[in-house]
Amino acid sequence: MSRFLTLLGLCFWGVTAPLRAGVGEAAYERGDYVEALQTWRAQAEQNGVTAELLAAIGNAEWKLGHKGRAMICWERALLLSPRNPVALAGIKHAQGAGGTDRPTQTWxxxxxxxxxxxxxxxxxxxxxxxxxxxxxxxxxxxxxxxxxxxxxxxxxxxxxxxxxxxxxxxxxxxSRAVVRRTDVAVKLTPTVLGEALNGTAEGDVLRTGRKFNGHTFITSADGKGGWVKSTELEPIWGGGLPINLDQMQAP
Amino acid sequence: MRAFFAILAAFVAPSLVQAENHVTWEITPPVCGPGQPFRLQVRIESDDVLGPANQVGKEIKPPRGMALRFSGQLFRANATEATLNFSGVAPEDEGTYVLPGFNARFPSQVVAVPAITLIVSGKTGYRKEGRARAELVLPDRTFYVGEKIAGRVVMRGSEQETVTGTFGLECEAEGFNFQTEGSAFTQPLQDGLGLAKTFDLTPIRAGQGEFNLSGIMLVNTGDRISSLSTSGRDRPFNFRRKLTVEHVPETGRPADWGGSIGKLDATPPDLSNRFPEVGEPIKLKLTLVGEGNLERIVAPELPGSDSWDIALASELRQRRSEGRRTFIYTLVPRLPGDLKTPVIRFATFNPDSKKFESVEFISVAVKVSGNAPAKVELVTMDPSAKIGAPAAKMITGLLTPTVAAGTKGVAKIEPLAASQPFWLSNSAALVTLLLATLVISVVGYFAAHPEILIRRRARGALRRHRAAALEAQRRQDYAAYARAITQGLRAGAAPLLQAEPLALTQSDILRALPSANLTLLTAVFLAADGAKYGAKDGAQAIAEDAQLQAMLNTLEAQL
Missing domain, CATH: 1.20.58 (Methane Monooxygenase Hydroxylase; Chain G, domain 1)
Known part of the structure; x- marks a missing residue:
């Protein structure tokens, strides 16, 4: 009986271990960003997302080089808590050192x-x-x-x-979205063979307008308009964790 | 019998004859010189009414080297013929070219246009220099995956024809990323007769691929000085090239090569401050110029040294056409004295020489003052802060995140504005409130003006009594007739006199109806109420029905 209880306890420990407090932070501190990300993602899937959790996931994604996912996480963290310091610092860092563009906020x-x-x-x-x-x-x-x-x-x-x-x-x-693909063309017309006017990069935040023919009208940080494929953008509102673009969506 | 069948056959035969289409075509000139513009006219005659043809431009597939564009259709309403016009440019090589048959889709039918043959011969005497023509300028060499190939379409004009614009540039190239800078980047040529449109082509996979570029240029023909005698037309162009793409060779590839392909040069470094103190951040701006895939280059990572702490602060993005890329590094001197910024080498692959080259940013002399120890945290340092000010405010870098355990979050971040129950409950409450306001207002109004309802009720009673009087008159029931009339008169006069109907007599009615006949009123009241006192019967009243009805009508109108 005692052996059974020990096994049960070990199983419980194994299941809940990644979700224990501090595991993600510890992994992040020692530079194991994959472990930190997995821990925080599991925590988000179990308990839902909070501003702190999203900001932390954003930091880990940034460290792993996923600019688009990181920006989505930080922007969503700011929706939940407009003055979250981790998300604010992350966005500032992305705009400075990371070279991402974000529209200047109006008054x-x-x-x-x-x-x-x-x-x-x-x-x-x-x-x-x-x-x-x-x-x-x-x-x-x-x-x-x-x-x-x-x-x-x-x-x-x-x-x-x-x-x-x-x-x-x-x-x-x-009405904003984050570019999720690298080197996305901004087109003159919402068509597949539309003339590319400009380019935008992963992680850039764009203002979005109307949708037409699988494309979304966007306005970039420097005020230039054009059409971008809707699948290459992820809206900031209306989601939890960033969507996985590598997986095919279920029909 | 034979005559009968002959007549029957003569009637049936026209109905069995099918509508026939007749298609002819004409090329002007009939034999073209290499690269000569030509005009193709396809005429279709049918037994049925034709209309506008749909999607002709998509149906037709010109042979290699030939540019062809559907330029319009001539047709008249309810006409059985149509003319399709095409403008084209003959291929550069001599020979016979067959334009495959295609379908012209009209609203009523689909007409098959047969194959059309174009003969290109060098003996026509056509002089290319006299006409506007388009040329593709693209390097003739092996390309490399990831490089930026700067291409141009040069549209040259002549004394007779001037190129004034271009549109519809389309590229079909599998394995290439094609980008243009928009119509604003169509530059005039030096002679002022033509235009040049630039584009960037980036191979994304190795192998041999076909590059197909087509577009249309606007050509003005005639006297360039007098605008009255000029006429404009559009002329298509089409280029097809086979391009060979390879990966950048691994032989001799430096370890620090970051994907740069092109002929690049380094500009002298720009330093924000040549006389900093120990621990004071300064900015080193490095700019690469030249032709190449500048926007794809990864900023080189610079390791710190005993003398410097280094971090990539930011990078400036320029337009592709500007041909420059700038990286800005934050350098923090660790030691005082005469220092030099590190020499920064940058590996790039030159596609012309097919060799890796090194671009070098020279070092800059810096005089560092102060005695402070050299431990400086880059992320907590504000370059714009005054010397000696506490560096409390974080300006860059990521903060260490902390996540509270067990905090319940949300599965999906959705605004309250997207919540249907929120808007439904608010809308329901608003509608309920407005309805209640409406009801209470109406009830209050009637409470403040009771005469409205009293008169309304009186009108109803008067009409009922009038109907009863008519019914009694039909039955020749004089007593009932008189009762109904008097009740009607009382009901109609009561609101006007503000009295109870039963209390009114014929003299009260006379106050409400001053023009009424008192004798008649007295007779009716006697017939109605006088029976119990033995009064005479009311036959006289029935005889005066018209007057009594007029009294009731007058009362009703006053209510």
Whole structure:
């Protein structure tokens, strides 16, 4: 019986060992980035992704030379936590030493990044409902607006007005994608044989527009527009870990 | 019987005859000189109505060396004939060229155009120099995987024909990556008569491959000085070349070769500060110039030494056409004194000489002051910081990540804005609120204006009593008729007098209807209510029905 329990314990230890705290960090510290990446990926698949985890995976991917995957991880980490220091440092490093391009954020995007898209939407919804109820309820009750109602109206209307640039910035921030392939051609037309106007490299962050014929209209960091195959980009919103481009997708 | 069959056959025969298409073609000139532009006209006559032909340009496959473009179709509405026009340029070699048959697809039918023969002969006296022509400029040598081949299409004009533009450059080359710099990079030739379009070709696999480049140039013919006598036309061009591609040889390949292929030169290094202090980062800018795959070159890694800590800070990206690539390194002196920046050698493969060459960035003398020890952490050093300031702010490099164990995360990062329940619940709440507002407003309005409902009810009662009166009149029931009329008059007058209907008498009705006949009203009221007091019957009232109905109508109109 005791042998059975020992074996069971060893099995449990073996299964959970990679997920123990500090294993990934230790591997990263000693330069074993593959081990660190595997540990953190297993942790993400089991518990879901957090900003810290994504930033850490981004660092490991960068160290392994996967620029596109690293940038996706850091950008997504910033969506969850707009001031994550590891992700911010990673993106800055990628732009400086790594040579990747990233569009300069507009004032509304910087404003939106202060709180995050979801919080801006919640604040906007609260402001909208507060304003609406403060206006409608006294009318329905056929009573003049009281002091507290006026305070609620002013506060809600201010909150709603302040949330509008945040919502707009969050919308434009969401319309971005990371180039996942090396040497991607930016074409004049959304066609297979379209004339290549320019090139963009793996890890570059682009603003995306409408989609047509399997291509996405993009605007690069230096403001140049063109069409890129949609399969060569990965949107920043709407995913967890970066998609594996080497595996065929299931039909 | 024989006559009957003959007549029958005469009727049936026309229906069995199939519509026949007649296709002719004409080449102008009939015999072309090498490289001479020609015009091909294909005329189709049919028994059916033809229309515009579809995708003719895609159907036709010109033979090797010949450029051909579908330039348009002449047709009239409901016409049974069509003319397809092609413009082309004859191949450079003499001989007979067969343009394979193709299908012209009309809305009503598909017409098979037979093979067309073009004869190219050098005896036509055609002088190529007199016409605008396109030439492909591409090195005639073995190419190497990964190198950037700078090619050009030179479109030369002449005194009679000027090249004014180009479009539709398309390349079909398996195993090559083809890129152009866009229409802005079409440069005029020095003589002002032609244009040159540059492109880059990068082989991506070894072997022999065919390179096929086609496009169209816009040609202006006539007097160049007077714009009134010029006429424009487009002329296609097509080039096919067999290119041989090999891998860069392994023999003599230096260990530090980073994929550079081309004829490159080093410019003198540029140093941000020649008099730094110990530990003060300075920037060393190295620029490679020349022809080659500059954008594919991996920045060389420089190991640190006793004198220097070195890190690749960044690299500047230039456009391909600029022909330069810059790497910027951060150097931190470890020791004071007269130092020299390290000599940096860069291996490149020259495809012309087929040998590896070394490009060398010379060292630069630097005078380092100070006495500080030489241990400097690059990642925590800010080159733009003032000397002596604490280097607390990290400006580059990756931070060491920390991951909290057991923290629950999300499977997919999706914005709340993409959540359907969020928008559904908000929309439902908004619709409910607006509906409630609407209902309460309507109810409140009626509560504030009760006369609206009272008059509405009175109108309904008046109409009911009028219908009852008509029914009683039909039955000749005088008492019921009089009761219905009086009830109708009371119901109609009550809201106007703000009184209860049952309390009204004929004099009250007269207040609501001043123009009414009092005698008639009295008679009707007596007939209705006077029966119990033994009054006379109401036959007189029925006789005055028109007046009574007019009273009811007047009351209804006032409600």
């Amino acid at each position: 509304s995007e910087n404003y939106a990044a202060f709180l995050g898209a979801d919080l801006w939407l919640i604040l906007g919804a609260l402001g909208f409902w507060g304003t609406l109820l403060a206006v409608l309820v006294p009318k329905l009750r056929r009573q003049p607006m009281g002091d507290w109602t006026q305070r609620i109206l002013i506060t809600s209307a201010t909150l709603f007005a302040l949330s509008i640039p945040g919502l707009y910035g969050a919308y434009t921030l969401a």
